[in-house]
Amino acid sequence: MDVVRDVLDKNVIDRNGREMGRVDGILIEQQPNQPVRLTAVLIGPAALGDRLHPALGRVVRRIEKRFGVDGDRPARVAFSDIDEIETKVRLRLAIGETAVAAVEQRLRSWVVRLPGSR
Amino acid sequence: MKKLFNLALGIVTSIGGFVEVGSISTAVQAGAEFGFSLLWAIAGASLFLAALAEMAGRVAAVTKRSMAAAVRERFGFHFQVIPLGAEVIIDTLLLTAELGGAAIAVKMLTGIGFQWWVLPLGLVAWLVLWFGSFTIIEDGVGLLGMVTLSFVVAAWRLHPDVGPVARGFVPSIPQHDVTRYAFLAVSIVGATVSPYLLNFYASGAIEEKWTQQDLWINRLTAWCGMGFGSAVAMGCLVTAAIVLGPQHVKVDTYEQAAQMFVPVYGQWAVVVFALSLGVGCFGAAVELALNAGYVLGQAFGWTWGIDKKRCDVSRFAAAFSGVLVLGVAIATIGFDPLRVTLISAALTVVIMPLVVLPFVVLMNEEEYAGKHTSGPLGNGLLATLTVLGALMAIVVIPLEIFGG
Numbered sequence: 001m002d003v004v005r006d007v008l009d010k011n012v013i014d015r016n017g018r019e020m021g022r023v024d025g026i027l028i029e030q031q032p033n034q035p036v037r038l039t040a041v042l043i044g045p046a047a048l049g050d051r052l053h054p055a056l057g058r059v060v061r062r063i064e065k066r067f068g069v070d071g072d073r074p075a076r077v078a079f080s081d082i083d084e085i086e087t088k089v090r091l092r093l094a095i096g097e098t099a100v101a102a103v104e105q106r107l108r109s110w111v112v113r114l115p116g117s118r
Numbered sequence: 119m120k121k122l123f124n125l126a127l128g129i130v131t132s133i134g135g136f137v138e139v140g141s142i143s144t145a146v147q148a149g150a151e152f153g154f155s156l157l158w159a160i161a162g163a164s165l166f167l168a169a170l171a172e173m174a175g176r177v178a179a180v181t182k183r184s185m186a187a188a189v190r191e192r193f194g195f196h197f198q199v200i201p202l203g204a205e206v207i208i209d210t211l212l213l214t215a216e217l218g219g220a221a222i223a224v225k226m227l228t229g230i231g232f233q234w235w236v237l238p239l240g241l242v243a244w245l246v247l248w249f250g251s252f253t254i255i256e257d258g259v260g261l262l263g264m265v266t267l268s269f270v271v272a273a274w275r276l277h278p279d280v281g282p283v284a285r286g287f288v289p290s291i292p293q294h295d296v297t298r299y300a301f302l303a304v305s306i307v308g309a310t311v312s313p314y315l316l317n318f319y320a321s322g323a324i325e326e327k328w329t330q331q332d333l334w335i336n337r338l339t340a341w342c343g344m345g346f347g348s349a350v351a352m353g354c355l356v357t358a359a360i361v362l363g364p365q366h367v368k369v370d371t372y373e374q375a376a377q378m379f380v381p382v383y384g385q386w387a388v389v390v391f392a393l394s395l396g397v398g399c400f401g402a403a404v405e406l407a408l409n410a411g412y413v414l415g416q417a418f419g420w421t422w423g424i425d426k427k428r429c430d431v432s433r434f435a436a437a438f439s440g441v442l443v444l445g446v447a448i449a450t451i452g453f454d455p456l457r458v459t460l461i462s463a464a465l466t467v468v469i470m471p472l473v474v475l476p477f478v479v480l481m482n483e484e485e486y487a488g489k490h491t492s493g494p495l496g497n498g499l500l501a502t503l504t505v506l507g508a509l510m511a512i513v514v515i516p517l518e519i520f521g522g
Contacts, residue, residue, distance in 0.1 A: 009194050011187070011419045022190065022419035045418070048195055087181075087485075104420075107432035116249050117428035117435075 003038060011088045012043055012077070014095040021100055023089060024048045024074060041082070041089070043100050044074030068106055075099035124335055126260035127322045128171075128343015131315050133259060134405045135167055136160075136347030137266045137398035139219030140212070140309035140459035145351050146375045148302045149358030150367065151295070154278070154286030157352060159303040161287055163310035164348035166503060168341050170474065173481055173492065174316040175336035178323035180488040185317045186416040188486055189476050197476070201313070202417050204469040206441075209314050209410050211462040213445035216403035217243075218455030222372050223396030226388055233452065240446035243404050247438055252325040252424045255408070259401035266394045269353035272382040276360045283356065300514045307507060308463030310351070313473040314409045321412040325423060333490065357382075370456065407445070411438030467511035474504040 003026055012020045025047030027040040046064065050057035064073050077098055083090045095101045111117045135141065148156040174185055181188070190198050221235035246255065292299045319340070328336060361378040362369060369375050372395065379387035408424060415422030415434040422434040478501050481492040 004194075009190050011191075019419055019421040024195070051195060052199065104432055107436045108429055111432040111435055112429045114248070114428070 006085060007041065007089065010085070012041070012091065012100075013088050014091050014093060014098075015083075016094060018095050020091075020095050020098070025051060027076065038079045040076040040078050042074040042076055043098075044103075047074035050074075064103070067103075069102045071099055071102065073099075075102070123257070124326055124328075124332075125339050125342055126256045127319065127326065128339035128341075129260040129263055129346055130256050130343075130401065130405065131171060131319045131322070132167075132343045132345075132347025133263045133266070133398055134318065134402040135310045135312065135315050135344070136164075136351040137263065137394070138212075138309075138402035139215050139395070139399050139455055140463055141306070141351055142219075142354055142395060142398065143369075143372075143375070143456055143459065144302060144305045144309050144463070145354040146358040146362070146369050146378070148306060149355040149360075150362035150365075150369045152292055152299055152302070153359045153363050154283050154356065155290055155292060156299070156302055156306065157283065157286030157355060158289045159306040160310070160348060160351045160355060162503075163307045164344050164351075166307070166500070167311045167315065168344035169496065169500060170311070170316050170477070171319045171344065172337055172340035173477060174320040175323045175328070175340055176333060176490055177480065177486055178320040179328040179332050179336055180330055180490055181486055182324055183486070184320040184324060184412065184416045185473075185477065186413045187419075188480055190417050192480055192483075192486065193476055198417065201469060201472040201476075202413070204465065204472070205313050205317070205413055206410065208312065208462045208465055208469070209406050209413070210441055210444055210448070211458050211465075212312065212314070213403055213406040213410075213441065214448045214453065215455040215458040215462065216399045216406060217445055217449045218453070218458070219372075219399035220396050220403060221449075222455065223392040223399060226373065226376065226392035227396075233450065236446060236449040239400065239403070240442060240449070243400065243407060244439060244442050246404055247408060247424070247442070248428065248435075250424070252322065255404060255424070256322065259397075259404065262397045263401060265390075265397050266350045267353075268379075268383075268390045268394050269350050269357060271353075272379055273353040273356040273360075275382045276357060278356050278360055297514065297517045300510065301517070304467055304507070304511045304514050305460060305463045308465075308467040308511070309459060310347075311470070312462075312466055313469070314406060314413070316473070316477075317413050317416075318405055318409040321409070321416070321422075325425060330488065330490075403445075407438045407442040410441035411435070464511060464515045467507050468515075471504050471508050474500060 008023050008026060010023050012023060014020055021043040023041045024044060025042035028036050029039045030036045046057050046060045049060035061073050075098055081092050083092045177188055178184055217236050217239055220239050221232040224235045225232040357378050361381055376388045376391035379391045383390045411434045414437045420433040421431050428435040478497045480486040
């Protein structure tokens with residue numbers, strides 16, 4: 001499998017078909033004397049920032065933090081949690097079980113206060 | 119049969135292309151300064167926009183992917199970041215200009231300064247987006263947009279001579295102000311063929327749940343819709359050429375432009391002009407804000423859609439609201455809508471190759487167009503025109519701005 005072509009930038013959907021984001025980055029690991037292993041996909045603007053320039057990634061993380069989104073950014077989804085990779089990347093998890101939902105939930109907490117949002 | 123109502127998508131998209139602050143002002147200036155001789159630029163822009171919209175609609179119907187999504191998946195984020203960034207910037211600038219244009223229209227109707235209207239109009243636009251559905255937006259703007267046919271009616275009632283009008287469809291070199299002529303030609307194309315229209319159109323096709331069976335509807339919608347806008351813009355140019363041309367004035371306010379309606383609509387001239395301008399600009403503003411939500415949502419893979427509950431698409435809802443707030447803020451600080459449009463039009467033409475060329479590549483791949491790939495002739499023509507346009511823009515714009 002060519003991870004860059006087949007995985008990177010693809011749409012990620014959760015178990016219920018909900019669009020979560022895109023594969024913004026890929027985490028690989030290499031132990032001595034072992035082949036390279038894919039460990040996780042990264043989802044979130046911080047990963048995109050890192051891809052363009054590490055400094056940009058740091059700026060994005062700072063903005064996210066100020067915005068009230070704590071924890072490890074970008075969100076990581078273990079490769080073992082991926083169900084299948086077709087035109088979209090489908091996970092075995094629901095969006096709520098991942099860290100991806102943090103921004104969405106933060107915004108949602110504001111949006112639901114407005115009339116007509118539900 | 120019900121699908122025929124989808125033609126509204128074409129009308130709405132073409133209003134954003136042809137009947138908004140930038141297109142109206144460039145068409146008026148072109149007519150007033152160069153008679154019918156720039157009609158070819160509108161015709162060319164129409165063919166170009168219709169062909170691109172048809173392609174965008176085709177990809178959307180076949181693969182359920184909009185342009186932003188398809189380009190990200192095919193070319194990756196590194197490539198996309200430039201056209202995406204440009205689109206968001208142009209989108210915001212144009213939104214600012216359209217709000218300004220709509221505010222000027224209200225000012226012409228009420229006599230109260232235009233800066234007072236930007237905030238209320240922005241709020242109304244947000245209410246439409248927050249509480250509206252895609253059908254409401256599409257049919258509402260499409261229906262109200264019929265008022266802009268007043269430009270076509272005006273041109274018709276002025277009985278232009280067929281010969282000179284027909285000659286306007288052939289590009290020619292004018293006897294005076296060649297740079298200005300070229301600049302206006304580039305501006306007409308740039309104000310018409312905005313990348314946001316293509317993404318808006320494709321997103322609309324997805325909102326309307328088009329499938330492969332709807333490809334004929336797509337073709338009809340793209341060509342009829344752009345035909346509508348094109349007719350309105352040409353009506354505007356012809357009217358300006360006949361009424362304002364002989365006065366040898368350089369039109370730089372909308373009040374001046376409204377005078378071109380006097381011979382046809384008499385005392386109602388300003389009202390009819392203001393209504394057409396207002397509806398066109400307001401419709402374009404709604405479209406622009408919505409498209410900002412679409413393009414960001416699709417590029418970053420969020421759940422999006424104006425027909426979904428806002429709390430289920432909070433990132434998308436936040437994106438269109440945020441861009442609208444930004445547009446209103448810039449517009450309130452004060453600026454010249456005409457200047458902003460011309461800057462965005464210039465930027466559009468320069469960035470166009472980065473939008474069109476990847477699209478031409480996509481249209482030839484089975485993954486994105488299924489069996490419905492484009493032919494080599496169409497591809498070649500689109501690619502050549504785009505690159506030529508951009509080169510011309512790079513030469514002409516500095517000449518016009520810094521004096522040539």
